[in-house]
Amino acid sequence: MLNVETNSLKMLDEQIAKIADGDKSALAVLYNCISVSVYSYALSVLKNRSDAEDVLHDTMLEVWRSAPGYQSMGKPMAWIITIARSLCLMNLRRKSRFSDEPLETAVYMPENEELTSEDKIVIRKCIETLGDSEREIVILHAVSGFKHREIAEILGLPLSTVLSKYNRAIKKLRKTLSDN
Amino acid sequence: MANKDIEQKIKSAFSKSVPDILDSVLQQCSEQKGTVIEMTENKKKKGLIYKIAAIAAAFVVLFGGTAAVLSMIGVNIVETKVFFDVNPSVEILLNRNERVLEVNALNSDGEKIIGDMDFKGTDLEVSVNALIGSMLQNGYLSDIANSILVSVDNGDPQKAAELQQRLVENINAIIGGASIDGAILSQTISHDSDISALAEQYGVSCSKAQLISDILAENSLLTFEELAGLSINELNVLRQSDGITNDNLQITGTPSTDRYIGEKSAWNKAVNHAADNAENQELKKDISNLICEKTDENISAADGKVKLDIENGKMVYEVEFMVSDYDYEYEIDAVTGDVVKYDRELDDDYRDSSGNKKTTGDSSNSSDNKSSTSNNNSSSSNNKSSSSNKKSSPSNNKSSSSGYIGEQKANDIAFKHAGVSVSSVNELETELDRENGTVVYDVSFSAGGYEYDYEINATTGKIARYDSEIDDDYRNGTDTKTSSNSKSSSNGKTTSNNKSSSSNDKSSSSNYIGEQKAKEIAFKHAGISGSSAKEFEAELDRENGVVIYDVSFSAGEYEYEYEINAITGEIFSHDKERD
Structure with missing residues (x-):
């Protein structure tokens, strides 16, 4: 699973370098490290599990394609999430032209058997209670381990906005999860 | 529910949500790679030999590559991270079969330990044997430094706890084999961005950062900075000295203090120093009575106390005793026995009794009283009183x-x-x-x-x-x-x-927030209610040209001191000390 500690970042950089050389086992290692972050992020933005799956898939392909041109700035995760983000935005743009899907649990709730009923409540509350950008920020911080400053960079928002949205979101979640 | 708990719940729920689409990704990559080669070949119109070579290469990538990758899926994936911290810090990355994928040094001592050993593909137990063996051989683990911190990071808490247990037993056996009584601290950890930030800032492993944070949570007088430079044995000694335990931290054995001069020796060094500096024979005699001569004699709690502590990143014995209305406080270097710092002030009881209790040393009365507010100069009273x-x-x-x-x-x-x-x-x-x-x-x-x-x-x-x-x-x-x-x-x-009388304009007190407000600010910061505070003192003072309220009080087992900007109410400095 992803870990944005320095060592892990170094490890990701190494994998991307190997991927650039066509090493698919490195792509498998990378997938294991980043799939949770990418999928969770995509799910939080798209609120649709099948679209999120597509984004995870396409992000991996894009990494495979773009790895030779990747220049390490010590921020491999930010690079990957930026790819995922632009794929999400493309998906949203496409969606808004053709349909306006209602928000239904069945549409977004993942089907993994490991999910406990509490996990499902947490996911449902994240999707239904939080605003879109609040959710995006919370997932990037809680699941991917990005610092608020890094999230501000990725999303192109002022740090103060990220912090206040994050705090508001956590407050909402605390309340709604305690009510359950 | 704390923020951390909420974040953990979110992380856990979303981590379980991911569909496994790796096969499909890998397949698609192969197809793409094949296509790329074909397109290149078409465009550049190479000769037949190149065509054959290119297509062969595509097949190797497509089939051979895929087969190799598929066989490696799972075995090349990091499932568990194990950290060893002594002074050397190393991390071991394991796949799901507990085979070693990588061993990385997390500090320069760690590099020495690993040397040119190649661990890739070895069994965890073999690697642990080699690493701990190397720590023993290089003297990082010994009779005088017998503590090691073992940390396990695995998404599954049960697996992590089980591996933690096995590692502790394994390491205990290895250290025991070298006739050393090991002291093993062990914990399970998971990614925490705050801990990672601290680890990065102070150049320590996340596992050590976690231990330090746990100690700081219990002893707010210490700072991360001064603890970051300590070895695990020193941290373990401090933790034990402060009686710090943590639910997540498992402890076996006792940290070695053999490197240190010992409580009794530190006590005697402090007492002897105080006696040598006594201003008269009577006081000298009183002080000398405290010397602990017999080896089996314990320092009486009534005489004072001695405990290991840290001062400017060094282990010291903190020695406190009281003789003839004076409170003595010493810090003795735990390794060399040198007097690092000493301080004497008139006992609080004496000071509060309006000076009637005893009248000797009048001049020290004034200077000692002063030292209670400005903290540093009480040791200077010896000469003054004479x-x-x-x-x-x-x-x-x-x-x-x-x-x-x-x-x-x-x-x-x-x-x-x-x-x-x-x-x-x-x-x-x-x-x-x-x-x-x-x-x-x-x-x-x-x-x-x-x-x-x-x-x-x-x-x-x-x-x-x-x-x-x-x-x-x-x-x-x-x-x-x-x-x-x-x-x-x-x-x-x-x-x-x-x-x-002439120049009162300097302190136009109407602009000041007032003692009451300063008091409230201090109480709020200290997290205590006004009713639990005792011995409250507040004085208007000046610090580096700024008028402040110097606020002190005690609550529970602690004494608090605050310096609060008298105009803005901003806290300039605060200090919390065990009473």
Whole structure:
């Protein structure tokens, strides 16, 4: 699973370098490290599990394609999430032209058997209670381990906005999860 | 629910949500790679031999590559991270079969431990044997430093706990095999961005950062910075000395303190030092009675206490005892036995009893009382008390013959630094004194509504310490001052009151937040209710030119001290000390 500690970042950089050389086992290692972050992020933005799956898939392909041109700035995760983000935005743009899907649990709730009923409540509350950008920020911080400053960079928002949205979101979640 | 708990729940729920689409990704990549080669070949119109080579290459990538990758899926994936911290810090990355994928050094000592050993593909147990063996061989684990921190990071807490247990048993056996009684701290950890940030900032592993954070959570007097430089054995000793336990931290064995001189030896060094510096035979005798001569004799709790602590990143014994109304506080270097710091002040009970209890050492009465507010200068009282009330006049240049700069020069240095003219100075006192073994001139005077106190190195003329505060008469007369304001009432300093009446504009007290507000700010920061605070004192003071409230009180087992900006209410400094 992803870990944005320095060592892990170094490890990701190494994998991307190997991927650039066509090493698919490195792509498998990378997938294991980043799939949770990418999928969770995509799910939080798209609120649709099948679209999120597509984004995870396409992000991996894009990494495979773009790895030779990747220049390490010590921020491999930010690079990957930026790819995922632009794929999400493309998906949203496409969606808004053709349909306006209602928000239904069945549409977004993942089907993994490991999910406990509490996990499902947490996911449902994240999707239904939080605003879109609040959710995006919370997932990037809680699941991917990005610092608020890094999230501000990725999303192109002022740090103060990220912090206040994050705090508001956590407050909402605390309340709604305690009510359950 | 704490933020951390909520984040953990989110992380856990979303982590389980991911569909496994790796096969499909890998397949698609192969197809793409094949296509790319074909397109290149078409475009560039290479000869037949190149075509065959390119297609063969595509097949290798497509089939051979895929087969190899598929067989490696799972075995090349990091499922668990194990961290060992002693002073060397290393991490071991494991796949799901507990085969080692990588071993990485997390500090330079870690590099020494790993050397040129190649662990890839080895069994975890083999790697642990080699790593711990290397730590023993290189002296990082020994009789005098027997602690190791073992940390396991695995998404599945049950698996992590099980592996933690096995590792502890395994390491215990290895260390025991070297005839060393190991002290093993172990924990399960998971990614925490705050811990990672601290680890990065201070250049320690996340596992050590977690341990340090746990210690700090229990002892707020310490700082991350000073703990980051300690070895695990030193942290373990501190943790034990403070009685810190944590639900997540499993502890086996006792950390070695063999490197240190021992509590008794530290106690005796402090007591001997105090006796050597006693100003009269009677006090010397009283102090000497505290010496612990027999090896099996325990230091009586009634006499005082001694405990291991840390000072400027060094392990010290903190020794405290009381003799003849004096509180002595020593810090003794735990390894060398040197006196690092010492301090003597008049006992609180004595001070609160309006001076009637005992009348010897009058002059030390004034200086000792002062030391309770300005904290640093109480050890200077030894010489003062013997020179009983003697005020030095400029002509009393008693030390010019001994290689010292002389009182006059010391005065000039102080006046210059304070920016006052000689003509504006009142109540000048200059005394030769001793501060932590260094001879200083203690110069105190008042000028322009302020009281100044300087310590000037008697040999070099360098200012060792200085303090200035608003003269008592300048303070807000309406404030409900508490009884401890001995400064204005006891010694002979305030005899000439005429100095303060003219320039009161400096402290226009109407702008100040008031004692009550300062008190509330301090209580809020300390997280205590007003009713639980005792021995409350608040004084208007000046720190680096800014008027502050100097607030102190005790609550529970702690003494608190705050400096609060008298106008903005901002907390300048705060200190919490065990009572």
